[in-house]
Amino acid sequence: MTISKGDRIPTTTFTTMTENGPEPVASDALFNGKTVAIFSVPGAFTPTCSAKHLPGFIEKAEALKAKGVDEIACTAVNDVFVMGAWGKSAGADGKVTMLADGNGDFAQAMGLTMDGSKFGLGTRGQRFSMIVKDGVVEELNVEQPGDFKVSSAEHMLEQL
Template sequence: MIQSGQAIPSVKTQLINADGTMETTSDAVLGSGLVVFFSVPGAFTPTCHLNHLPSFVANAAKLRAAGVDRIVCAAVNDKHVVKTWAEASGALGEIDFLADGNAELADALGLAKDMSASGMGRRFTRSAALIRDGIMQQIFLEDAPGVTATGAPAILMALETAKA
């Protein structure tokens, strides 16, 4: 798993944002300024759709006021599903999305999880991270179902602690 102080790897991915969908690389998206990056097991899955993503949408202004330049959500889904999820959730424009259809970014970051037992294949582990200029600063993982350590309130607390 990627550690604090390590550079974000360069992996081809699809960026979905208010400007549309485009091919890019993970280091291009996550490599400038202070980025909050969070990963979810899947678009439209209950916890991701009802808890994790909404916490970042609701706190986007607070995160930006705390110095965050970009908020990025990654999911192991194709670009069409991720785009539809971004639109349906009202997050497009507040959050940028990375569609990691083949779990290549999840693998490169060491955040892939085998969820085959539940019929989901390889997915992202639920996580959140603070990345500054392409260097991992802090990473948070959930060790149980739900969203506690990786939700926007926890990231806001981490940002506040870092200022102290």
């Protein structure tokens, strides 16, 4: 079942790269008591994700925070080392928290997976963005396959 507006975020664990190496991040700790702008990309270092999606949230980080967002996070079904390297190369440090969903547990729990096997990617998370307040989905923007419109930072700013 696909998550909807008004639903609680499922309990899962992400991994993030820190100065001390990979560290687990419980979804409850990430979302509870905060307003979080989170977006999912099909893959780190992929064309649209690297040219538009992540850079848009980095560029609009201050504007999002000025509208009440406590944390901005990017997730993908990639390992923590890839997500850490991608965030570093894109200049995400201090602006966007890079969350590895290495086994796709979060994407599956959300009901937002896609089959990227035609491109050699296997099962991945769909491209989407959400505004989550205190663990509850307030806005959910799921892209149609191949599109990049409603999950952008610009669209999210209009929703806040």
